[in-house]
Amino acid sequence: MVSFLIAYATWSGNTQEVAEIIKETLTGRGYEVESFRIGGGTIPDPREYKAMIIGSFTWDKGATPDEVKDFVADIGYKPANVYVFGTGDTQFGGDALFCNAAVRLARFYESNYAPLKIEQSPRGTQATNVVNWTEGVIKHWSHLNE
Numbered sequence: 111m112v113s114f115l116i117a118y119a120t121w122s123g124n125t126q127e128v129a130e131i132i133k134e135t136l137t138g139r140g141y142e143v144e145s146f147r148i149g150g151g152t153i154p155d156p157r158e159y160k161a162m163i164i165g166s167f168t169w170d171k172g173a174t175p176d177e178v179k180d181f182v183a184d185i186g187y188k189p190a191n192v193y194v195f196g197t198g199d200t201q202f203g204g205d206a207l208f209c210n211a212a213v214r215l216a217r218f219y220e221s222n223y224a225p226l227k228i229e230q231s232p233r234g235t236q237a238t239n240v241v242n243w244t245e246g247v248i249k250h251w252s253h254l255n256e
């Protein structure tokens with residue numbers, strides 16, 4: 111059994127909704143998943159998981175929320191196999207700043223799988239995008255670990 115860690119930060123619930131769809135998709139395919147909401151509780155150790163999936167909203171002109179920066183600092187090293195997702199809103203700076211926290215996290219962790227960007231709540235076609243992205247994560251991860 112392979113276990114994925116999903117660590118996500120959410121303020122108004124959008125990023126949590128995405129995290130839940132990712133979790134459902136992974137568990138539906140038989141993978142074990144642990145979810146952690148960034149900003150509370152004991153920080154998990156990514157070493158105990160096969161891969162970390164990290165998600166964040168974007169704040170204040172493309173910024174990464176402080177709790178996410180703290181989480182990254184508290185982990186203290188860059189795990190391999192990191193996958194990144196985020197939610198944002200193009201009305202706060204257009205495409206240039208859209209989901210910028212996710213873009214920055216993916217760059218920081220040198221993720222070689224494109225970050226998922228969701229506009230606000232993952233409903234309708236966006237929910238399908240989350241499922242497809244997660245299936246891509248499974249394929250990517252499996253290929254790396256064949």
Ligand SMILES: Cc1cc2nc3c(=O)[nH]c(=O)nc-3n(C[C@H](O)[C@H](O)[C@H](O)COP(=O)(O)O)c2cc1C
Nearest residue numbers: 121122123124125167168170172197198199208209
């Ligand atoms: C003050 C403020 C600033 C924001 N700045 C950005 C931004 O620069 N880029 C972006 O993509 N979204 C921005 N957003 C939108 C949020 O990232 C978006 O609503 C997100 O889905 C919230 O996630 P949550 O519901 O998980 O907290 C901003 C929202 C607020 C309230």
